[in-house]
Amino acid sequence: AQQFSSGNFTGDETTLYAMNKQVGQFIKRFNMEEDQFGKVLSAQDSKYRNEVLRKNVLPNLFDQYNPRTSGTLKNYFIEDVTKKAAPVFLQFLDTNWFAEVSAQFTYKGEPVDLILFLTLEKENLGSKWVLSNAYFNQLNNLFPFADSILQKQYFLHPQSHELDFMNLHKALEDPAHIEYYASQKYQPDYLTLFFYLMKNQQLTFEKIKSVKFHFLQIDHWYFELSYYNRDDMNSGWLISNLIYADEKDKEELLKTFRICTAN
Structure with a gap:
């Protein structure tokens, strides 16, 4: 230190x-x-x-x-x-x-x-x-980089609303790729995730190095x-x-x- x-x-x-x-x-x-x-x-x-x-x-x-x-x-x-x-x-x-x-x-x-x-x-x-x-690499690894070709495989059809979003289950049952259903401008908010772990006592501070x-x-x-x-x-x-x-x-x-x- x-x-x-x-x-x-x-x-x-x-x-x-x-x-x-x-x-x-x-x-x-x-x-x-x-x-x-x-x-x-x-x-x-x-x-x-x-x-x-x-x-x-x-x-x-x-x-x-x-x-x-x-x-x-x-x-x-x-x-x-x-x-x-x-x-x-x-x-x-x-x-x-x-x-x-x-x-x-x-x-x-x-x-x-x-x-x-x-x-x-x-x-x-x-x-x-x-x-x-x-x-925190544990959090950053939750959102690995993916090229645009891979991301285009995950989407909700523009007429999904006419089916009461019945196809939403496809996204929600695949948490590994859930962020691909967000906007292309979406950026993970790691500070909020950090606060969440601290508030739930999953993460405990020890020392500054x-x-x-x-x-x-x-x-x-x-x-x-x-x-x-x-x-x-x-x-x-x-x-x-x-x-x-x-x-x-x-x-x-x-x-x-x-x-x-x-x-």
Whole structure:
């Protein structure tokens, strides 16, 4: 499991300062709103959101041991978000960034792993984290992918109403394919299924195993944020995956993270 505390950190003071100990600290440093010593900068400070300083700081926010975040793609990303004409900054209340929580539950007496996705939702003058989707392979396997040819074998004739839907028994007596009788736009709601299992005590929470974050609010880019408890300057919350993604790719990712939200 992840360790979110720096209490057992053995590095010197410089290393401890360099560590991104909180997600909020990562965001401030990404924007150059906090210096390398943990001092929050005022908007009047010459270092605040300074373009040159950002270009020096941003490489340190990547996992430097990971080939996915240490190549030329990282340099393109940094150039993109520090453009003088249109620099890009992160905000806590941005839409399209999500938490992914890996947790252990007990299901039918056996330990199982689930993934829960959360997103920020505004409430009154503040905000709160809300569950936006759930992934549990036992549930996802109930709805296997089927090509259109297979699905076309399962339908109710358009004149079924004239027979008082007597042929509906064909669908209801074949639960393995029952979803094929729904609309072509039908998508299973796994979060509701998760709530159902919890409410019926078929699924019992045990512990959180790990947490990471997904950021999609920057045009053409997607990155993941993960925690690394290391004894060097490259530690804490760091960018662990970076992908150049068009809007179509992002829409597919968003279906995973927020399929059950209204957005």
